[in-house]
Amino acid sequence: MTQHVVAPVAEVPPGSHKLYTVKGRPIAVFKVDGEYFGMLDRCPHQGGSLCAGVVSGVLVSGKPGTYRLERNGELVRCPWHGWEFDIRTGQSYCDPAKIRGKSYPMSVASGAAVSEGPYVAETVPVRVEQDYIVVEM
Amino acid sequence: MTIDCDIHPSIPNLAALLPYLDEHWREIVKLRGMDEFNSISYPARSPLTARPDWRPEKGKPAATLEQIRGECLDPFGTDLAICNCLHGIQLLFSEDLAAAFARAVNTLVAKELLDKEPRLRASIVVPIQNVGLAVEEIERWAGDPRFVQVLLLASGDHPLGKRIYWPIYAAAARHRLTIGIHAGSSYHNPPTAAGWPTYYTEDYTAQAQAFQTQLSSLICEGVFNQYPDLIVVLLESGWTWLPAHLWRLTKYWRGLRMEIPWVDRSPFDIVRSNVRLSLQPTDGPPDSADLERVIEHLKSDALLLFSTDYPHWQFDGRDALPSGLPASLKRKIMVDNPRATYARLVEPVA
Helix, strand or coil: CCEEEEEEHHHCCCCCEEEEEECCEEEEEEEECCEEEEEECCCCCCCCCHHHCEEEEEEECCCCCCCEEEEEEEEEECCCCCCEEECCCCEECCCCCCCECCEECEEEEEHHHHHHCCCECCCCCCCCCCEEEEEEC | CCEEEEECCCCCCHHHHHHHCCHHHHHHHHHHCCCCCCCCCCCCCCHHHCCHHHCCCCCCCCCCHHHHHHHHHCCCCCCEEEECCCCCHHHCCCHHHHHHHHHHHHHHHHHHHHCCCCCEEEEEECCCCCHHHHHHHHHHHCCCCCEEEEEEEEECCCCCCCHHHHHHHHHHHHCCCEEEEEEEECCCCCCCCCCCCCCHHHHHHHHHHHHHHHHHHHHHCCHHHHCCCCCEEEECCCCCCHHHHHHHHHHHHHHHHHHCCCCCCCHHHHHHHHEEEECCCCCCCCCHHHHHHHHHHHCCCCCEECCCCCCCCCCCCCCCCCCCCCHHHHHHHHHHHHHHHCHHHHCCCC
16 A cells, blocks of 8 residues: 555645546545545446535435435435445445445645655645645555 | 135125115115126126136126135135235225225125135225225224235325325234235226226236336335334235336435435335235246246245135136246245235134
8 A cells, every 4th residue: 555645635625526546546535524535436336427426415314204414515426326425434325235435545644744755646746835635545 | 735815705796785884874875876886997797807617607706605615715725815805995985985885895704704714814995095994994803813904906096105094004013914905996097107098908917007106105105114014915916027126116216315315225125024925917928937037036035925816817727826936935925925924814813
């Protein structure tokens, strides 16, 4: 596993998501409540772009006719067939035991740390005064 | 052992119900000149309505205990058979008249069939036109363990998952009665989603559409979330359509789960735990060897319940079990599945 520098933190502000290519793989980066989450940008169903999906909340129900939207901003719905995935874990809601999106651990590192290594910054010019989104893969 | 989950005793004629109606309704029958409740679900002369060898010279098929014993119970070696009396009660627009006749039908079944033939059990006919009255009718018979099920029709005023019907399911669950949904219609709506067809062939074939709609409705409206122990039995529904319908329903549920967040299992899983289907009619593939593949698609050997559908003409002779059924499945269908489905069947009735 190697830490790859994805982008300066300013590129993915709170509540947004953006697509990057890291190690040749499309990675959808989501920012939720100050944390970054990465998912392979291919829905495990038929390969739809999760980054192009609607970000919403987890709709739960205690009984028929009741609706409670929880963790708004932490669920992404594939634009092709509506399959839902937990942005934090990749878990699907249509078949949680068998189907999940591929998650990647993300973190933030300072420009100084990134400059020292052992980070890989393929295409991202690194400046010490900036913080960076880093993915482990 | 054989348990036949779907037979259809006929009410011999309207006059046979008169002793079980109170004075007011007897008077109404007389004043209005009511003679028969004829539904087009099973027209008297349609070949499907009665097998030629079960069609008497006079009177209706399956209208006497002698007919039922000699044509159905004895030849098939039946130990228990569940009577689903189809008598057109659901077609009436008067809720009170429907309730009076439902009560009369159930009383006739209890006194003239169940009291006299220990191999018979029955479904409770209810006036679905008024849910409160339907629940009253369930409560009236719930203490009699020979009634094992509540009988509804595949087409009525509204899809059966709607919450207006839930008191019926609550009563059924309370008394460990299954909900049997039988082919047929109140004809308050066209019998197909596309409108009124012209021919009986279309009508009968379209029953499967109605069952599919009801199954989707029960699942999507959350009936099985609210009543997790409730078992729904689809009767004379056909069953070879089930895998394809569930593939479709499951596919769209996966994409539209947010509409119905209470449905937290795939429709396939819900069917396996809460839904059963009677064997006849089996609309199998042309080559009976292929039937096993259809069964494999059900992903369960617990879903099918033996039925002859007597006196309806679904097969000849005693070939109620279609060829192509795996031997291991036969005992499940004939005995184990019915016993697991109908909680009340295994209770003593004396």
